[in-house]
Amino acid sequence: MFKHPELQSIPGYVPVVILDLPEEECIATSVRHNIARGVHQVELTSNLSIHLKALGLSNDNIGKELGMDRDEVLRMQQITGLASVFQEQDFSKSWN
Template sequence: MKNTEAYSSPVYNVIPVPIEKVRANSYNPNHVAPPEMKLLYESIKDDGYTMPIVCYYLKDEDMYEIVDGYHRYTTMLNHKDIYERENGKLPVSVIDKPISDRIASTVRHNRARGTHDVDLMVNIVKELKDAGMSDAWIIKNIGMDADELLRLKQISGLAALFADEDFTKSWE
């Protein structure tokens, strides 16, 4: 067996964190329907936590903010049997990235698994644009194509999202 210290992926350093020190982020656009949430509960009940909650550590608050794993987190919050079995602790893998990269990580994790709420995706694009991220950065880091980004910008109706676009004067 290899020495895990040679690996740099955060998953090799999972730590148990009291659920009271973990909180949701404000930007997750992913929603899980009740049947899938029931299935997630059954999975955690039968198999345990097989994937850690990915978090960013907020030093000033001594809290962990979720980047990925919100629904695994809420499963423990909503099910006393899971909370008791796990002694109120979640398996947490910590990443250290700036907010724009954490948002991109959340979206990549979600897109690899499921669907997104369009309105929340529009808000994410706006937040990333407000943070100075280019269309190319958003496309690369969130895994969407240029047409999808354009549609989200159009849906928003916010002219600010088009601020870095070059438009022709063909209408003149």
């Protein structure tokens, strides 16, 4: 049960916020909120960066939305799913 006095005045209800935003903005907002609360988890952020990449965001946009620099974004993508991030990329053969 909630002990906050303002919440006790409306028994049986829990306050919520409904964000009318695109999915990628909702994800980024949740991450920023969790970082501010100190409950940020590396593996979850890594999975989110992969998900945002799959939604079409560039690494620069992911970094901007999640408050990370380019190196941090790349490290997050390397932690989980590096192969899936680059599966659509064409690479030259290293041996001719």
